[in-house]
Amino acid sequence: MPRKQPVVAVDNALTFLASLAQGGCNLVFAAGSPAVEVAQRGAATFPDRRFVTVGGMANGNLSTVDAAAPRDGVVRAITEAVAASP
Numbered sequence: 001m002p003r004k005q006p007v008v009a010v011d012n013a014l015t016f017l018a019s020l021a022q023g024g025c026n027l028v029f030a031a032g033s034p035a036v037e038v039a040q041r042g043a044a045t046f047p048d049r050r051f052v053t054v055g056g057m058a059n060g061n062l063s064t065v066d067a068a069a070p071r072d073g074v075v076r077a078i079t080e081a082v083a084a085s086p
Contacts, residue, residue, distance in 0.1 A: 009034050010034045010037060010038060013034050013035065013038040014038055014041060014042065017038050017039070017042040018042070018045070018046075021042065021045075021046040021049045025049065026049055026050060026081060026085070027049070027050050027051075027052065027077065027078070027081040028042070028049060028050070028051050028052070029051075029052050029053075029054075029074065029077075030051065030052070030053045030054070030056075031053065031054035031055075031070070032054075035053075036053045036054070036055060036056040039051045039052075039053050039056070039062065040053070040056060040057070040059070040062060043059065043060060043061050043062035044060075046061075047060065047061055048061075049061065050063070050077075050081065051063070052064070052065060052073070052074065052077045053065070054067050054070045054073075055067040063077060065077070
């Protein structure tokens with residue numbers, strides 16, 4: 001059974017994620033807990049940003065890559081983001 005992260009750690013990570021999104025980061029990667037949990041919450045808060053997690057569940061602007069072989073998914077996400085940028 002996965003361990004729940006302390007609320008303080010998640011709150012601090014949410015603040016950091018908000019600074020990234022508000023600072024202009026259009027693509028945010030997350031791996032491990034609580035980062036994946038925070039990215040899932042942040043994706044709902046910042047629908048104009050793209051989030052990619054290693055593991056987790058995809059939804060809307062949140063994509064996932066296979067935790068067993070993340071490299072290909074990360075390369076694909078970066079390639080797509082660069083192609084879509086002005």
